[in-house]
Amino acid sequence: MSSSETNSPRPLREIYTVSRLNREARAVLEGNFPLLWVEGEISNLARPRSGHIYFSLKDEFAQVRCAMFRMRAMHLGFTPKDGMQVVARVRVGLYEPRGDYQLVADHMEEAGDGALRRAFEALKQRLEKEGLFEEARKRALPIMPRRIGVVTSPSGAAIRDILTVLKRRFPTIPVVIYPVAVQGEGAANAIAAMVRQAGRRDECDVLIVGRGGGSLEDLWAFNEEAVARAIYDSPIPVVSAVGHEVDFTIADFVADVRAPTPSAAAELLSPDRETWLSRLQRVENRLTQLLQQQLRQRHQQLAWLGKRLRHPGQRLQEHAQRLDELELRLGQAERNLLRHRRAQLGTLQARLARHSPVSRLAQLQQHRQELQRRLYRAIGFQLQQLQQRLASQARALETVSPLATLSRGYAIVTEAQTGKVLQRSDEVKLGDTILARLRQGRLLCRIEEIENE
Numbered sequence: 001m002s003s004s005e006t007n008s009p010r011p012l013r014e015i016y017t018v019s020r021l022n023r024e025a026r027a028v029l030e031g032n033f034p035l036l037w038v039e040g041e042i043s044n045l046a047r048p049r050s051g052h053i054y055f056s057l058k059d060e061f062a063q064v065r066c067a068m069f070r071m072r073a074m075h076l077g078f079t080p081k082d083g084m085q086v087v088a089r090v091r092v093g094l095y096e097p098r099g100d101y102q103l104v105a106d107h108m109e110e111a112g113d114g115a116l117r118r119a120f121e122a123l124k125q126r127l128e129k130e131g132l133f134e135e136a137r138k139r140a141l142p143i144m145p146r147r148i149g150v151v152t153s154p155s156g157a158a159i160r161d162i163l164t165v166l167k168r169r170f171p172t173i174p175v176v177i178y179p180v181a182v183q184g185e186g187a188a189n190a191i192a193a194m195v196r197q198a199g200r201r202d203e204c205d206v207l208i209v210g211r212g213g214g215s216l217e218d219l220w221a222f223n224e225e226a227v228a229r230a231i232y233d234s235p236i237p238v239v240s241a242v243g244h245e246v247d248f249t250i251a252d253f254v255a256d257v258r259a260p261t262p263s264a265a266a267e268l269l270s271p272d273r274e275t276w277l278s279r280l281q282r283v284e285n286r287l288t289q290l291l292q293q294q295l296r297q298r299h300q301q302l303a304w305l306g307k308r309l310r311h312p313g314q315r316l317q318e319h320a321q322r323l324d325e326l327e328l329r330l331g332q333a334e335r336n337l338l339r340h341r342r343a344q345l346g347t348l349q350a351r352l353a354r355h356s357p358v359s360r361l362a363q364l365q366q367h368r369q370e371l372q373r374r375l376y377r378a379i380g381f382q383l384q385q386l387q388q389r390l391a392s393q394a395r396a397l398e399t400v401s402p403l404a405t406l407s408r409g410y411a412i413v414t415e416a417q418t419g420k421v422l423q424r425s426d427e428v429k430l431g432d433t434i435l436a437r438l439r440q441g442r443l444l445c446r447i448e449e450i451e452n453e
Contacts, residue, residue, distance in 0.1 A: 018099070019096065021099075022094060022096040022099050023096060025094055025099075026093060026094035026096060029092045029093060029094055029101070030091065030092065030093055033091065033092035034091075035089055035090070035091055035106075036089070036090055036091070036092065036103075037087060037088070037089055037090075038057060038064075038087070038088050038090055038103065039085070039086070039087045039088075039111055040057030040058055040059050040063075040064075040085070040086070040088075041057065041058050041059070041083060041084070041085050041086075042055050042056070042057065042080055042081065042082055042083065042084045042085075042086060043055065043056045043057075043058055043063065043082055043083070044056045044082070045080060045081065045082050050070060051069075051070030051073060051074070052067060052068065052069050052070050052073065053067070053068040053073050053080065054066070054067050055068075055080065057086075057088065057103070064101070064102070064103055065100060065101070065102040065103070066088065066090065066102060066103045066104070066105055067095075067102055067103075067104050067105070068088075068104070068105040068106070068108065069104070072105065072106050072107070076108060077109070077118060077122070078109075078110055078118055080108070084110065085110070085111040086108050086109065086110055086111055087108070087109055087110075087111045088103070088105040088107065088108040089105065089106055089107040089108070090103035090104060090105045090106070091103070091104050091106070116216050116217065116220060116223075117216070119223075120223050120250070123223065123225060123228075123250060124250060124253065127225070127228055127250065127253070127254070128253070132228060132229075132232050132253075132254050133253045133254060138256040138257070139237045139256045140237070140256075141206055141237055141239070141256065141257060141268070141269060142205045142206055142237070142269075143271070144271060145173055145204075145205040145206050145269055145270075146174075146204075146205045147173070147174045147175070147176060147203060147204045147205060148166070148173055148174070148175050148176070148204060148205070148206055148207075148208065148269055148270075149175075149176045149177075149178060149198050149203070149204035149206070149207045149208070149236070150162055150175060150176070150177050150178065150207075150208045151178045151180055151191060151194050151195055151198065151207060151208070151209045151210075152177075152178075152179075152180065152182060152208070152209070152210055152211055152262070153179065153180065153181060153182045153211060154177055154179040156182065156211055156212055157212040157262075158182075158210055158211050158212045158241070158262035159177060159262075161212075161261070161262045161263040161266070162175075162208065162241075162262050162263065162265065162266040163175065163266075164263075164266075165263050165266035165267055165270065166266050166270050169266070169267065169270040169271070169272050169273055170270040170271055170272070170273050170276075171273075173270060176198075176203060176204055178194045178195075178197065178198050179194075180194045182211035182221060182222075183211070183214070183218050183219075183220070183221055184221075187221035188220075188221040188222075188224030188226050188227050189224075189226055191209065191221055191222070191226075191227050191230070192224075192226040192227050192229070192230035193230075195207065195209060195227070195230040195231060195234055195238070196230050196233070196234075198234070198236065199233070199234045199235045199236055202235065202236070204236060205236070205237075206236060206237050206238075206239060206269055207234065207236045207237070207238045207239070208238075208239050208241055208259075208262070208265045208266075208269070209222075209227075209231065209238055209239070209240055209241070209242075209251060209255065210222075210239075210240060210241030210242045210243075210251075210259070210262050210265065211242055211243070211262070212243070212262065213243045213244045213247065214243060219242055219243050219247060219249055222240075222242045222249040222250065222251040222252075223249050223250045223251070224250070225250075227250070227251055228250045228251060228253075228254045231251055231254045231255055232254050237256045237257075238254075238255045238256050238257075239255060239256065239257045239258075239259050239265045239268065239269065240252045240254075240255035240257070240258050240259065241258075241259040241260075241261060241262040241264065241265035243261075244260070244261060245260035245261060245264075403439070406437070406438060406439040407439045411436045411437060411438050411443075412436070412437040413434055413435070413436050413437075414434065414435050414437070415428070415432070415433075415434060415435070416432075416433040416434055416435045416444060417433070419435075422434065425450050425451065425452050426450075426452060428447055428450070429447070429450070430447055430448065430449070430450060431446065431447060431448075432446070432447050433445070433446050433447075434446075434447065
């Protein structure tokens with residue numbers, strides 16, 4: 001080997017750290033797988049205090065590690081256990097610290113019958129809280145149905161069992177079949193619609209809703225809410241007859257009565273023909289005995305009344321005598337009443353006389369006359385006093401009266417035009433006309449001379 005070959009540089013190699021490898025492997029996994037639904041059986045379940053859940057999902061050929069973190073695990077509607085078959089929504093990832101490939105679940109539910117039973121329990125609890133299962137609202141079944149309606153498959157074993165039992169026990173009861181599919185897609189809505197139609201038609205006294213046995217999935221239509229509410233709203237009493245005795249459905253809890261099988265429902269609703277014939281025979285015998293007893297009593301009563309019966313003429317005589325007696329008693333009662341009324345009248349007249357206004361009026365008249373006399377005396381005395389006062393005042397007035405002065409020779413001189421009393425000579429002038437009033441008469445004078453003292 002040449003020295004030149006020995007001294008040439010080696011080619012560069014890209015070396016990954018373990019952390020880088022795991023990180024890029026995680027990116028590849030998470031980037032190439034979307035959210036997946038995976039079904040499998042739980043094993044190696046672990047629930048640490050953190051609230052996270054760690055487990056493996058396996059089938060008969062392989063298994064994979066899984067994790068569900070606390071915030072997602074809090075919303076699970078069931079408690080995961082080893083051996084439980086579940087369906088999980090997961091994303092594919094890698095746990096870098098250990099390089100473990102794992103699935104991280106964000107939702108998980110039971111698979112197969114387990115999920116159905118969970119749904120059954122959830123609906124049962126909700127409808128029970130709403131009061132659909134209350135015993136107080138459930139109605140009694142008719143003792144002798146006029147007509148029985150059956151909501152079921154027309155080709156199933158259930159209708160054959162029901163008709164066989166009814167034919168054996170009481171074949172005269174009519175049966176109306178409301179045909180419907182009892183399993184498969186849309187069966188629940190079809191059953192609910194047929195129950196409501198039977199209620200609207202109102203041609204039956206009682207309704208059987210049911211089918212023969214099967215798996216939980218086969219019976220699932222009778223666990224649907226639509227069927228439960230149709231049975232609850234039915235105006236006709238409903239008997240639920242679904243599956244076998246060990247099978248229970250939501251319809252059983254809502255119905256007025258649950259029968260363990262369709263045959264048992266027919267037994268429950270149909271009276272036993274032999275029992276009823278025997279009962280009718282006993283009733284007939286008892287009725288015959290009662291009628292015979294009533295006839296004997298009526299014959300005895302008729303004989304007794306015949307002995308008491310009398311001729312109508314005798315009854316008429318008794319009534320005539322009774323009428324005369326009542327007439328006499330009536331006359332006596334009238335006379336007694338008249339005497340009593342007269343005595344009452346005398347008493348009332350005496351009381352009226354005591355309270356009569358005539359005597360009171362005489363007393364008042366006498367008192368009025370006395371008061372009148374006293375008034376006249378008082379008025380005369382008052383007038384006499386007033387006349388004396390008037391005379392005295394007249395004399396006093398006469399003393400100061402100017403007419404008295406005139407009687408002594410004086411005169412009252414006034415202006416002829418104005419009537420002003422003249423007191424001084426300077427109040428007039430020559431030629432004026434003055435009026436002099438004397439004791440008797442007046443003098444009209446003209447001034448010819450004035451003397452001023």
